[in-house]
Amino acid sequence: MSSIWEYANPKKFIATTNRLLPWVTGLAVVLMAVGLVWGFFFTPDDFRQGSTVKIIYIHVPAAMMAINTWAMMLVTSLVWIVRRHHVSALAARAAAPIGAVMTVIALATGAIWGQPMWGTWWEWDPRLTSFLILFLFYLGYIALWSAIEEDDTAADLTSILCLVGSVFAILSRYAVNFWNQGLHQGSSVLRAGALMGDTEERVSNVFATPLFISMAGFVMLFIALVFLRTQTEIRARRMRALLARERMQ
Amino acid sequence: MPDLGKYADAVLSSYAVSLGLILALVVLSVARARRVRTALEEVEARVKKHG
Numbered sequence: 001m002s003s004i005w006e007y008a009n010p011k012k013f014i015a016t017t018n019r020l021l022p023w024v025t026g027l028a029v030v031l032m033a034v035g036l037v038w039g040f041f042f043t044p045d046d047f048r049q050g051s052t053v054k055i056i057y058i059h060v061p062a063a064m065m066a067i068n069t070w071a072m073m074l075v076t077s078l079v080w081i082v083r084r085h086h087v088s089a090l091a092a093r094a095a096a097p098i099g100a101v102m103t104v105i106a107l108a109t110g111a112i113w114g115q116p117m118w119g120t121w122w123e124w125d126p127r128l129t130s131f132l133i134l135f136l137f138y139l140g141y142i143a144l145w146s147a148i149e150e151d152d153t154a155a156d157l158t159s160i161l162c163l164v165g166s167v168f169a170i171l172s173r174y175a176v177n178f179w180n181q182g183l184h185q186g187s188s189v190l191r192a193g194a195l196m197g198d199t200e201e202r203v204s205n206v207f208a209t210p211l212f213i214s215m216a217g218f219v220m221l222f223i224a225l226v227f228l229r230t231q232t233e234i235r236a237r238r239m240r241a242l243l244a245r246e247r248m249q
Numbered sequence: 250m251p252d253l254g255k256y257a258d259a260v261l262s263s264y265a266v267s268l269g270l271i272l273a274l275v276v277l278s279v280a281r282a283r284r285v286r287t288a289l290e291e292v293e294a295r296v297k298k299h300g
Contacts, residue, residue, distance in 0.1 A: 005291055040264070041251055051253040054260050058267045099272045109263045116259050221271070232282045239289045242296055 004154065008085035010234045017227040025228065028220035035061075035214025043206055055113045056203075057211055061218035062105035066134065069099030069222065070162070070169035073141075077159035089155035090237060092162065093145050094229035098222055100138035107131055110184075130171040138164035151237060173246040 028182045039057035046053035073092040078091040110128065111121040122128065141161055148154035203211065253260050 050256050051260050052256045055263045066295055099268050103268045108266050112259050112263045229278050232285050235285045235289045239292050242292050
């Protein structure tokens with residue numbers, strides 16, 4: 001029985017992800033295309049929000065990935081701290097720019113959506129503010145990796161930053177529940193009641209099916225990009241090691 | 250093209266900004282992957298040659 005820790009071996013990780021990458025990429029393209037085309041072209045307008053409801057097919061998956069990317073970075077950072085596997089630290093490094101882009105998309109589409117619905121581009125609302133802080137943590141995390149030359153030190157310090165930033169990732173997800181105030185609505189997509197048929201605040205099936213497909217597409221895109229970018233980080237690390245050895249001779 | 254009514258600008262700009270950012274992320278990731286792979290191959294070849 002093979003163990004997950006086998007993938008901490010860079011060669012094994014690259015070989016396995018090379019085999020999976022075409023499938024994951026293909027799945028990402030198909031799911032995103034189906035979800036977005038279905039949502040944009042073949043769903044009706046909402047009775048309150050009009051055609052702006054079509055923004056949901058990008059805004060919700062991007063916001064979901066903004067938070068979940070940090071969650072993945074938290075897990076891989078903990079693996080680095082506890083087991084010192086380089087691939088795990090490099091996977092966190094590889095994921096950060098993806099999370100940052102997803103956060104920008106969530107913030108930008110939220111502002112564009114908010115202007116006609118709330119009458120403002122921005123409000124210092126708990127969820128919006130915690131998302132902005134999460135974005136700043138992403139920038140800080142990326143900058144810290146770039147600022148430190150020694151890979152292990154960079155991995156140590158960025159892992160600690162990741163642990164601290166996790167507070168804001170959790171806040172971004174649950175800010176609405178904690179404070180129950182502000183303009184942003186509460187969760188209505190994956191609410192327990194919504195899934196069990198409570199129709200009070202539930203996203204209608206007309207919108208929910210393409211939305212779930214789009215969310216699955218964003219997850220696959222994330223996995224494909226993490227595979228590719230982690231391979232790149234592994235190669236870049238090996239190159240730095242070889243060049244350092246060459247300089248010492 | 251569906252009739253987006255008075256919110257057409259908001260909807261279309263949301264899609265344009267998002268898909269543009271995603272495309273840029275993919276292109277930059279693939280370009281860096283190729284660049285680093287080529288550079289590593291060169292370094293490995295040089296190291297092999299010089300023992």
